[in-house]
Amino acid sequence: MDGATDPKNLPLAALHAELGAKFVPFAGWSMPVQYARGVMGEHQWTRENAGLFDVSHMGQVRLPLGADTALETLVPVDVIGLAEGRQRYAMFTNDAGGVLDDLMIARHADALFLVVNAACHAEDVAHLHAHIEGVEEVSGRALLALQGPKAAEALATILPAARDMRFMDSHVVDWNGAALWISRSGYTGEDGFEISIPDEAAEPFARSLLSDDRVEPIGLGARDALRMEAGLPLYGQDMSETISPVEAGQAWAIGKIRRTGGDRAGGFPGADTILDQLTNGAPRRRVGLKPEGRAPMRDGVELYDSADATDPIGHVTSGGFGPTVGHPIALGLIDASVPKDAPLYGDVRGKRLPVTQTTLPFTPHGYKR
Amino acid sequence: MKFTEDHEWLSADGNTITVGITPHASEQLGDVVFVELPELETQVAKGDEIVVIESVKAASDITAPIDGEIVAVNDTLADNPALVNEDPTGEGWFFKLRVDDPAALDEFMTEDEYKDHIGG
Numbered sequence: 001m002d003g004a005t006d007p008k009n010l011p012l013a014a015l016h017a018e019l020g021a022k023f024v025p026f027a028g029w030s031m032p033v034q035y036a037r038g039v040m041g042e043h044q045w046t047r048e049n050a051g052l053f054d055v056s057h058m059g060q061v062r063l064p065l066g067a068d069t070a071l072e073t074l075v076p077v078d079v080i081g082l083a084e085g086r087q088r089y090a091m092f093t094n095d096a097g098g099v100l101d102d103l104m105i106a107r108h109a110d111a112l113f114l115v116v117n118a119a120c121h122a123e124d125v126a127h128l129h130a131h132i133e134g135v136e137e138v139s140g141r142a143l144l145a146l147q148g149p150k151a152a153e154a155l156a157t158i159l160p161a162a163r164d165m166r167f168m169d170s171h172v173v174d175w176n177g178a179a180l181w182i183s184r185s186g187y188t189g190e191d192g193f194e195i196s197i198p199d200e201a202a203e204p205f206a207r208s209l210l211s212d213d214r215v216e217p218i219g220l221g222a223r224d225a226l227r228m229e230a231g232l233p234l235y236g237q238d239m240s241e242t243i244s245p246v247e248a249g250q251a252w253a254i255g256k257i258r259r260t261g262g263d264r265a266g267g268f269p270g271a272d273t274i275l276d277q278l279t280n281g282a283p284r285r286r287v288g289l290k291p292e293g294r295a296p297m298r299d300g301v302e303l304y305d306s307a308d309a310t311d312p313i314g315h316v317t318s319g320g321f322g323p324t325v326g327h328p329i330a331l332g333l334i335d336a337s338v339p340k341d342a343p344l345y346g347d348v349r350g351k352r353l354p355v356t357q358t359t360l361p362f363t364p365h366g367y368k369r
Numbered sequence: 370m371k372f373t374e375d376h377e378w379l380s381a382d383g384n385t386i387t388v389g390i391t392p393h394a395s396e397q398l399g400d401v402v403f404v405e406l407p408e409l410e411t412q413v414a415k416g417d418e419i420v421v422i423e424s425v426k427a428a429s430d431i432t433a434p435i436d437g438e439i440v441a442v443n444d445t446l447a448d449n450p451a452l453v454n455e456d457p458t459g460e461g462w463f464f465k466l467r468v469d470d471p472a473a474l475d476e477f478m479t480e481d482e483y484k485d486h487i488g489g
Contacts, residue, residue, distance in 0.1 A: 039425040040400040221399070221426055294403045294447070296423045321402040321425050328403070349405075349421065 007031075010056045011142045011199045012206060019210075019217050027118035029057040032219045039221035043323040046188055046226055047363070050148040051218035052209055059121030060138035060196055061128065063112040070132045071105070071112065076245065076268045078255035082107045087170040087183045089253050091245050092127060097273030098241040099248070100127065102233075104194075106170035106183060111136075113170065113181055115143070115194070117235050141181075142202035147192030147226075149366055150214040155193055158208050162193060167367040175205060184368065188223065189230025191366045228329055229322045231288060231360030237299050238286065238317040238331050244270070246277040247333060249286035249360070254278065281336055284314065288360040289330040289344070293353055296320050296328040297346040303332055304345045307352045313338050316346065324363050330355070370458075371474050372483035373434050378458055381471050388434060389462040390422075390453065393487050398424040401453040406442040406464060413437060413466070420463050422453065435473055437466035 007030040010016065016023070021032035032054065034042060045051055063071065068079045077090040087106035091099045101120035106113040116124045128135045146155055155162040161173050162182065170183035178201035186192035197205055209215045224234070231249075233239045239248040257264050260275050268274075291297050298319045302312040314334030322329040334344070345352040371379045376394035380387045395401070403423040413419050413433040420431035442464045446452060452461040478486060 033426075034399065038400055043425075225425060294450070295405065296403060296428070298428065321423070323400075323425065 010054055011202055012054055012056070015203055015206060016054065016217070021217070021219065024220070026220060027057060029118060031057060032217070034219040034221045035217050037216065039219070039225065040323045042216065042218040042222035043225050045216050046148045046190060046218055046222060047324050048149065050146055050151040050154045050192075050212075050215045051188070051222070052206065052215050053145040053147065053218050053223055054142070054206075055145050055194070056142040057118040058143055059116040059118060059124060060141055060143060061114040061116065061125060062136040062138055063114065063128070063132060064134040065107070065111060067112060067132045067134060068107075072258075072264065073267055074127065074131055074269065075105075076254045076258050076271070076274055077105070078257045078264075079105060079112070080264070081255070081257060084109060085169055085171055087168045087185060089250075091239070091250065091253065092124065093245070093268055093270045093274065094241055095269050096242070097244045097270030097277070099235065099239045099243065099245060100124070100241065102235050102239060102250075104183070104185065106181070108170065108172055108181065113196075119236060138196075140199050141196050142199055144195045144197065144202065144206060145186050145192060146195065146209060146215070147186045147188040147190045147218075149191060151190070151192040152368070154209060154212045154214045157212065158205075165193075167191075167369045176201065178205075187230075187232055188226035189232065189361055189363055189365045190226075191368050225320060225323055228318055228320060228331065229324055229361065229363045230365060231331070231362065233286070233331065234318055238333075243284075243333060244274055244277060244282060246274060246282040247284045247286060251278060283336055284333050285336045286317075287332050287334055288358040288362065289316065289319070289332045289346075289355050290358045291328040291330065291346060291353060291355045294328065295348050295353060297330045297348055297353070297355060301330075302347045303334055303355070304347065304352060305338055305342055307345050309345075312347075313344070322362055329362050331360075370480060371477035372480065372486075373477055374486065375432060375434075376487075377431065377434055379434055379474055379477060381474055384467055384469070384471055385440060386435065386437065386466045386468055386471070386474065387462050388464055388466060390431065390457055391483070392457050395454050395457040395461070398422060398426070398429060398453075400425045401450045404446040404450050404453065404463070406444075406446065407439045409439055409442060411439045413439060431463065433466070434477070435466065435468055437468040439464055440467045441465035
């Protein structure tokens with residue numbers, strides 16, 4: 001992770017400043033955390049209309065098409081079976097069965113296109129280079145996300161092809177001579193798109209979207225609350241080198257073909273541990289948490305199975321306030337032996353506050369499958 | 370009204386001091402979703418962390434600006450923490466302290482001094 005050096009500026013930094021952004025350093029970048037509307041208002045806007053996010057801090061990488069076999073040695077996901085024009089969620093695992101980073105993999109006509117987290121970008125690229133020939137770090141391209149129930153209508157006014165895409169499609173589309181790599185996906189739980197675009201086209205493209213009354217710029221603050229309500233894990237908090245994909249509730253991403261009994265079972269780092277957890281259960285499980293009072297329970301809050309227990313049964317991995325649901329929400333990791341309906345207690349500043357286990361997501365997903 | 374470097378405002382009525390946070394601080398915090406207030410009749414010492422404010426972004430502490438006893442807390446914030454954003458110097462007050470000597474407030478900034486403080 002970067003820390004000592006000055007944060008890098010996004011390609012659209014001047015536009016964000018003009019739009020009234022407040023900036024914070026995040027994963028080595030100076031990122032817009034909110035605009036004039038504020039986190040709560042931006043959150044609600046995205047749930048009801050369409051929010052434009054600049055996620056250009058994330059790493060973009062291309063691999064030769066033939067690297068799918070080699071990539072399968074790093075992820076527990078079916079990459080070979082990924083059809084052209086489709087995208088799939090994956091994670092780089094480690095030998096202990098933990099996660100080095102989570103990522104998106106898309107298959108285009110001429111390459112595999114990967115999007116990785118900003119904080120892990122350099123490590124991910126080194127990891128890829130160590131195992132795969134022809135790794136290309138993509139530079140000079142911004143990454144924008146348009147998210148919300150009105151995202152498709154708004155995008156279709158300047159890019160009609162967007163309307164016909166379905167969830168997790170990933171297409172190369174021309175916009176005024178610029179090649180856009182666009183997928184119908186996102187990290188808010190809403191319908192939406194993620195758009196990789198050459199830097200020089202990014203500003204006119206963003207301005208064109210923002211000129212639509214349905215579209216407002218949205219900062220990093222709202223993005224975190226949106227993904228928490230959607231029950232989506234954040235790498236570094238809900239998933240990490242010591243939390244397996246199964247424990248993090250991401251076992252759905254591990255295709256049948258990579259599981260025990262599948263044609264390409266195993267063959268990724270930590271396969272023994274992860275496949276065993278899929279068969280026999282993991283020691284811990286991810287839970288949705290609804291604190292009963294109004295006090296948020298943030299990451300690190302220890303969880304107990306009674307008001308006076310001395311040993312915690314788990315902890316909160318992400319937590320805060322859910323503006324759409326109107327109460328505090330959290331994601332936690334707890335011992336698998338704790339019954340699913342057991343009331344829990346979070347230790348907030350020395351007080352044991354009651355918290356209920358709930359199903360995820362907190363707000364229904366709006367994906368267009 | 371007097372101001373602290375921690376962006377609290379203090380308003381004296383005899384020996385009773387009402388404490389809240391400034392509009393500048395409320396703006397910096399963003400949307401407030403929860404306020405934890407001290408217990409009534411608690412003796413507090415200057416510097417004690419006695420209020421926790423949770424915004425959608427983060428949790429922050431408010432310290433006692435001066436020694437005293439908590440004689441009132443703003444219970445309406447339990448149901449309506451957004452008052453801290455809507456009216457930080459009025460309806461969004463936090464607590465009232467009884468102090469021995471209101472002259473102790475003299476050490477804090479005037480409004481003009483505070484404006485310079487946040488401007489610089």
